[in-house]
Amino acid sequence: MSAILAITLALAVAVQDSSLVIRGGRLFTATSDQTVANPGILIRAGKIAQIGGTIDETGAHVLRIADDETVLPGFFDMHAHYAVDFFGGGRIDETEVYPTLFLANGVTSTFPAGEMQPEKMREARLRIDGGQAVGPRIFSSGPYFGSARPGWSHEIGADSIAKEVDYWVAQGARAFKAKGIRGPQLAALIQAAHRHGLTVTGHLDSGFRGSVNPRDAIALGIDRIEHFLGGDAFPADRTAYDSFEKLTVNTPEFARIAKLFIDRGVFYDATRSAYGYYGKQDPQVFEAFTDEQRFLTPYLRGALRARQPRRVVDRFETIYWIKKDELKALYDAGGGHLITIGTDHPSWGQFLSPFSIHREMHAIALAGIPNAAVLKMATINGARALGVSDRLGTVEVGKWADLVIVKGDPTADIRNTRNTRHVIKAGVLYDPAKLLASVEGKLGPASDAEAAAWGLGARASSNR
Numbered sequence: 396m397s398a399i400l401a402i403t404l405a406l407a408v409a410v411q412d413s414s415l416v417i418r419g420g421r422l423f424t425a426t427s428d429q430t431v432a433n434p435g436i437l438i439r440a441g442k443i444a445q446i447g448g449t450i451d452e453t454g455a456h457v458l459r460i461a462d463d464e465t466v467l468p469g470f471f472d473m474h475a476h477y478a479v480d481f482f483g484g485g486r487i488d489e490t491e492v493y494p495t496l497f498l499a500n501g502v503t504s505t506f507p508a509g510e511m512q513p514e515k516m517r518e519a520r521l522r523i524d525g526g527q528a529v530g531p532r533i534f535s536s537g538p539y540f541g542s543a544r545p546g547w548s549h550e551i552g553a554d555s556i557a558k559e560v561d562y563w564v565a566q567g568a569r570a571f572k573a574k575g576i577r578g579p580q581l582a583a584l585i586q587a588a589h590r591h592g593l594t595v596t597g598h599l600d601s602g603f604r605g606s607v608n609p610r611d612a613i614a615l616g617i618d619r620i621e622h623f624l625g626g627d628a629f630p631a632d633r634t635a636y637d638s639f640e641k642l643t644v645n646t647p648e649f650a651r652i653a654k655l656f657i658d659r660g661v662f663y664d665a666t667r668s669a670y671g672y673y674g675k676q677d678p679q680v681f682e683a684f685t686d687e688q689r690f691l692t693p694y695l696r697g698a699l700r701a702r703q704p705r706r707v708v709d710r711f712e713t714i715y716w717i718k719k720d721e722l723k724a725l726y727d728a729g730g731g732h733l734i735t736i737g738t739d740h741p742s743w744g745q746f747l748s749p750f751s752i753h754r755e756m757h758a759i760a761l762a763g764i765p766n767a768a769v770l771k772m773a774t775i776n777g778a779r780a781l782g783v784s785d786r787l788g789t790v791e792v793g794k795w796a797d798l799v800i801v802k803g804d805p806t807a808d809i810r811n812t813r814n815t816r817h818v819i820k821a822g823v824l825y826d827p828a829k830l831l832a833s834v835e836g837k838l839g840p841a842s843d844a845e846a847a848a849w850g851l852g853a854r855a856s857s858n859r
């Protein structure tokens with residue numbers, strides 16, 4: 396542990412106890428659509444203490460950034476799977492390298508949206524929060540509620556669900572994720588989570604074979620929805636994806652469901668790039684902007700080279716393009732403040748989910764949504780969806796100092812979010828280049844013996 400702590404401290408450029416002043420460059424606060432000249436930001440005790448005016452720099456670490464660099468609130472990945480599945484043996488949550496990679500990409504807050512190994516994820520969160528490891532904030536989801544959890548039964552009663560929610564809240568869960576759940580169980584989950592003041596999101600279906608349509612989940616009080624809006628365009632006599640691949644948005648059905656989301660303030664995590672990833676990988680979004688393979692162990696790189704190429708899922712390619720219309724239509728209907736950025740990328744080694752935040756922002760901008768709106772989706776919308784917008788999501792006095800500084804202006808070109816120059820979490824300043832260098836060659840198994848655990852370990856591991 397002391398070795399980890401030493402590395403952690405070495406990676407922090409300036410620590411929380413001293414104040415930090417950011418001078419120069421541009422500022423996007425996420426309270427408006429414009430970038431402005433940075434008037435000077437004072438960070439003290441992990442919070443934004445002052446913006447503009449006469450800043451007393453005595454004893455402070457002064458960070459002078461270049462004219463063409465931009466300060467933004469840290470990004471929220473609202474569907475941030477730490478899970479990897481390199482060998483098709485099941486998903487394993489990766490907690491050694493991924494936290495560092497998320498932070499280096501400017502992702503200062505993550506909601507894992509269903510954890511395969513919730514105890515392991517909890518330990519990672521405690522290490523990060525305790526300062527023994529670097530990483531983003533983890534708004535723990537705990538395990539999946541629904542058939543996505545191995546061993547789940549549709550017979551689990553409301554009392555058991557309430558007890559489980561209480562247990563995971565005591566373990567630090569901050570929101571919950573349903574996937575493959577039935578109506579009565581979802582109702583119990585929502586009720587139990589709301590008793591703790593926490594939100595529930597769901598990967599739902601159409602109503603087909605006992606599943607729940609997002610429309611009906613909204614009636615039950617769900618707070619957020621993943622992947623598709625559902626509604627009457629998703630009839631219960633076929634699966635959601637059967638309807639999704641034929642969805643058109645200029646219909647009364649679409650207008651009704653969009654209005655329902657807006658009227659009820661339900662957040663929508665669209666995960667457009669996840670569909671593109673399983674499809675033909677739109678070369679604009681999936682262009683190589685960095686070498687993600689360099690973080691894999693040499694052993695794993697070799698093992699992945701020997702693997703068959705991934706088969707294109709035609710249905711998801713179709714949905715990727717439908718989502719372009721769907722997102723724009725929801726935005727045009729007035730739902731932009733409800734759209735969040737979620738990557739949903741359980742990696743098999745080709746791309747790594749901590750880098751996918753940039754792909755998802757780009758994919759949503761390519762739907763015709765203004766860059767500034769996309770940046771708000773990645774910041775303040777995420778904070779609001781998690782119920783923490785009083786502390787996070789914008790650059791404002793009194794908020795926790797989670798910031799990312801990029802080269803270029805992402806309101807002019809959203810791809811500039813890729814160029815992280817500095818990351819600040821809770822007032823601690825990190826150099827992304829050093830963070831990345833610290834985990835090169837460390838992701839995944841390093842030998843045949845270790846590979847067995849990575850390929851087959853997930854199914855046997857604890858889900859509780």
Ligand SMILES: [Zn+2]
Nearest residue numbers: 474476508739
């Ligand atoms: Zn997912």
